[in-house]
Amino acid sequence: MRLLLIRHGQTPSNVVGALDTGRPGPGLTALGQTQAEAIPGALAEEAIDAIYASPLVRTQLTAAPLAAARGLDAEVLEGFEEIAAGRWEMRNDMEAVRAYMETASRWAVGDLDATIEGGESGHEFFARYDNAIAKVAAANPAATAVVVSHGAAIRVWAAARIAGVDLSEAAKWRIYNTGMCALDGDPQNGWELVRWVREPLGGVELEDARALDVDPPMLRSGR
Numbered sequence: 001m002r003l004l005l006i007r008h009g010q011t012p013s014n015v016v017g018a019l020d021t022g023r024p025g026p027g028l029t030a031l032g033q034t035q036a037e038a039i040p041g042a043l044a045e046e047a048i049d050a051i052y053a054s055p056l057v058r059t060q061l062t063a064a065p066l067a068a069a070r071g072l073d074a075e076v077l078e079g080f081e082e083i084a085a086g087r088w089e090m091r092n093d094m095e096a097v098r099a100y101m102e103t104a105s106r107w108a109v110g111d112l113d114a115t116i117e118g119g120e121s122g123h124e125f126f127a128r129y130d131n132a133i134a135k136v137a138a139a140n141p142a143a144t145a146v147v148v149s150h151g152a153a154i155r156v157w158a159a160a161r162i163a164g165v166d167l168s169e170a171a172k173w174r175i176y177n178t179g180m181c182a183l184d185g186d187p188q189n190g191w192e193l194v195r196w197v198r199e200p201l202g203g204v205e206l207e208d209a210r211a212l213d214v215d216p217p218m219l220r221s222g223r
Contacts, residue, residue, distance in 0.1 A: 003184075003191070006178060008059045014029075024055075036064065036066075039065060042203075046144055051074045054081045080153070088100050133157075134187050151177075155175060165193070173196065175197075179201070180201055
């Protein structure tokens with residue numbers, strides 16, 4: 001199957017760099033809505049068979065224009081939510097952002113025992129994200145499915161699950177709002193990277209550097 005993992009559109013929390021991972025979460029900014037509305041045109045050549053979103057409102061709002069354009073329902077699926085920030089929730093200071101991103105980066109290179117206090121461990125994150133991916137793959141074995149999810153979750157899961165990836169480099173991958181990771185494969189045989197789109201699917205004119213999902217040395221966040 002082909003799996004298109006798309007980060008949600010910009011939110012108010014992205015603009016201020018807050019680690020906002022709780023439910024139901026914020027909606028989209030005006031730019032975020034524009035980013036979402038640009039997705040159908042950007043994916044016009046893709047034969048999309050199913051669309052999924054996480055339980056957080058921002059992913060559902062992002063998926064809505066594509067679902068409407070394709071005459072599909074966007075199914076909300078548990079497991080695709082953002083990596084829980086725990087004690088760092090809603091903070092945007094250097095200490096919080098560094099601790100959150102460094103823990104997530106450790107998971108990407110195999111240290112699954114690392115835990116975000118009040119959040120989750122790498123074992124817990126991969127168990128729920130892998131389970132959600134498996135459900136999508138089982139329902140769409142020879143199809144193309146879109147999953148609208150979250151920046152850190154997409155980066156960490158993809159870094160660990162794509163075949164032949166240098167994990168130390170993959171841990172530094174970045175993705176703007178409505179950027180995309182396109183994969184071919186399945187949970188049994190593994191995944192191959194088709195395309196990593198760092199910029200918004202609607203084009204670079206829809207970028208906002210404040211909402212870039214970043215690595216720890218840059219000391220900004222973009223959930």
